[in-house]
Amino acid sequence: MSAIPEGILYSKEHEWVRVEHGVCTVGITDYAQSKLGDVVVVDLPKVGARLEYMKPACSIESFKAVSDVYSPLSGTVVEVNPEVSKDPGVVNRDPYGKGWLFKLKPERLEEEVKLLLKPEEYRRLIEGLSDA
Amino acid sequence: MVRTPLYPVYADRARFIDFYGWEMPLWFSSIEREHMAVRRNAGVFDISHMKRTYVRGKRAADYLDYLCGAKPSALKKGRLAYTHVLNERGGIIDDGIVFRLAEDEFLFVTNACTTQRMSSWMTEVAVRGGFEVELEDRGGREAMIALQGPTSLSVLKDTTGLDMVSVRKFECVPYSRLLVSRSGYTGEEGVEIVGPSQDVLEVFEGLLGKGVEPCGLGSRDTLRLEMGYPLACVDFNEETNPYEMDAQRFLDFTKKFIGREALENLKPTRLLKGVITDDRVVLRGGYTVECSPDVRAKLTSGTLSPVLGKGIGLGFFPTSVETGSRVSVEIRGKTYSATVVRPPFIKK
Numbered sequence: 430m431s432a433i434p435e436g437i438l439y440s441k442e443h444e445w446v447r448v449e450h451g452v453c454t455v456g457i458t459d460y461a462q463s464k465l466g467d468v469v470v471v472d473l474p475k476v477g478a479r480l481e482y483m484k485p486a487c488s489i490e491s492f493k494a495v496s497d498v499y500s501p502l503s504g505t506v507v508e509v510n511p512e513v514s515k516d517p518g519v520v521n522r523d524p525y526g527k528g529w530l531f532k533l534k535p536e537r538l539e540e541e542v543k544l545l546l547k548p549e550e551y552r553r554l555i556e557g558l559s560d561a
Numbered sequence: 562m563v564r565t566p567l568y569p570v571y572a573d574r575a576r577f578i579d580f581y582g583w584e585m586p587l588w589f590s591s592i593e594r595e596h597m598a599v600r601r602n603a604g605v606f607d608i609s610h611m612k613r614t615y616v617r618g619k620r621a622a623d624y625l626d627y628l629c630g631a632k633p634s635a636l637k638k639g640r641l642a643y644t645h646v647l648n649e650r651g652g653i654i655d656d657g658i659v660f661r662l663a664e665d666e667f668l669f670v671t672n673a674c675t676t677q678r679m680s681s682w683m684t685e686v687a688v689r690g691g692f693e694v695e696l697e698d699r700g701g702r703e704a705m706i707a708l709q710g711p712t713s714l715s716v717l718k719d720t721t722g723l724d725m726v727s728v729r730k731f732e733c734v735p736y737s738r739l740l741v742s743r744s745g746y747t748g749e750e751g752v753e754i755v756g757p758s759q760d761v762l763e764v765f766e767g768l769l770g771k772g773v774e775p776c777g778l779g780s781r782d783t784l785r786l787e788m789g790y791p792l793a794c795v796d797f798n799e800e801t802n803p804y805e806m807d808a809q810r811f812l813d814f815t816k817k818f819i820g821r822e823a824l825e826n827l828k829p830t831r832l833l834k835g836v837i838t839d840d841r842v843v844l845r846g847g848y849t850v851e852c853s854p855d856v857r858a859k860l861t862s863g864t865l866s867p868v869l870g871k872g873i874g875l876g877f878f879p880t881s882v883e884t885g886s887r888v889s890v891e892i893r894g895k896t897y898s899a900t901v902v903r904p905p906f907i908k909k
Binding site: 466467490 | 591843
C-alpha cells in the first residue's frame with residue numbers, strides 16, 4: 430500500500446506539497462514513484478522560474494517513461510534539491526523526505542490550497558486507480 | 562492477456578506489462594537492481610512466452626536448412642545455432658535459436674512478437690516445399706526460464722545438482738525431463754531451461770529460494786542492449802535484410818534457403834549501429850540522430866545503460882556514417898552529443 434503521510438497536501442497528478450513558513454516544498458508521491466520505477470534522470474526547474482498551478486514544472490525520467498511533474502501551486506522557485514541530480518534514486522527511496530524536488534514561494538496560497546487534496550482524499554483517488 | 566505457467570509464482574510480486582498479449586513482469590524490485598544482479602551474481606527470467614516449435618521427422622533437417630539462413634543439418638546432437646528465417650525478398654521474418662535434439666528432432670525457439678506469423682509460415686513452407694515434418698507447439702504444457710549471471714552455474718548446481726561447467730557454450734543436455742542449454746540473451750554466463758511446466762516451476766522456485774534475483778522484461782531489455790543484441794519487431798522486421806544487421810556470418814550459402822536468391826542481389830545502403838551519449842540521458846526508439854546537416858537517422862531502441870551511466874541505443878545509419886562519428890541526438894527539444902559505435906557497449 431502506498432504511503433500517504435499526514436501534514437501535507439496532494440495533487441491529482443500525484444505531487445505532494447508541504448507548506449512551512451511561507452515556503453512550499455514539492456515532490457512526487459510514493460504511488461507516483463512506484464509506478465515510474467527507477468528514477469534515472471530528473472530535469473529540475475531553474476531557481477527563479479515562475480510556476481503556474483497544475484502546469485508542468487519539470488520532468489522525471491525512468492527506464493519506462495518520461496513524466497511531467499506539475500506544480501501544485503503558483504509561485505517562484507526558490508530552491509532545487511541538489512541531492513536529486515547526484516542520486517536520482519533518492520526520489521524512489523524517500524519520496525517525501527530526501528527526495529523532495531523543489532521549493533517555491535507561493536503567490537496565491539490561500540486560494541490554491543483549497544483545490545488540493547487532503548491525505549484521505551488522495552487515498553481515495555489512488556484506490557480508484559489500478560494497483561500501486 | 563495470457564499468462565505463462567509460472568505466473569502463480571510471482572503474481573503478487575511484480576509490476577506487469579502487456580507484452581504482445583502476454584501479461585509479463587516488467588520488473589520485480591527495480592530494473593536497475595535486477596540488471597546489476599545479473600551482471601554481478603545471478604538473475605532468473607520467465608521466458609515461457611517465447612515461441613517454441615519442435616520439428617520432427619526424417620526430413621526435419623532438410624526442412625530447417627530450407628527455412629533458415631544457417632544450416633541446422635550441420636549441427637551435432639546437443640548443439641545450438643542462432644539463425645534467421647527470411648521471406649522470399651530476403652527480409653527477416655524472425656530470428657531464433659535452433660537446438661538439435663536428435664537425428665530427426667529439433668527445437669526452434671523464436672520470438673513472442675512473431676508467433677502468429679511464424680506458425681503460419683512454418684506450416685506453409687513445409688507444405689510448399691513438400692517436407693513431411695511434424696511441427697509441435699506444446700503451449701501451456703511447457704515453460705522456459707533463463708538463469709543468467711557470473712554465479713548462475715554454481716547456484717544451478719546447488720539448486721538442482723546439475724553441473725553445467727563441462728557443457729560448452731551453445732550446447733544443451735537433457736536433465737530429468739528438462740532440457741538445459743548454455744545460452745542466453747544477456748552476455749553473461751548462464752543457462753536456459755525448458756521442459757514440462759511443473760518441472761520448470763519447481764526449478765524456478767528453487768532458484769528464488771536460493772536468493773537468485775527474479776528479473777523482468779525491463780532488465781532483459783537493458784541487458785541485451787548493453788550487448789548490442791537486436792530485438793525482433795523492435796530493431797528489425799520483414800523490411801530489414803541480414804546484411805543491414807551485419808549478420809552475414811549466420812548465413813550459409815552452400816545450401817538452398819528461402820531468401821537466398823534475393824540476398825545475392827542485395828547490397829546494404831544502411832547498417833544497424835550503436836550510439837552512446839556523452840551525458841547521462843535515456844535514449845529511446847524513435848529519437849532522431851543528426852549525423853550531419855543533411856543526414857539523419859532514427860533510433861530503433863535505446864535505454865540508459867545501468868553499467869555505463871550513459872544513454873545507449875541502436876539505429877540504422879547510412880553506410881556513409883562511419884563508426885566513431887560524432888553525432889547529436891535530439892531529446893524533447895534539446896540536443897545531446899553522442900558517438901556512433903560498433904556494439905557491444907560493454908566488454909564481455
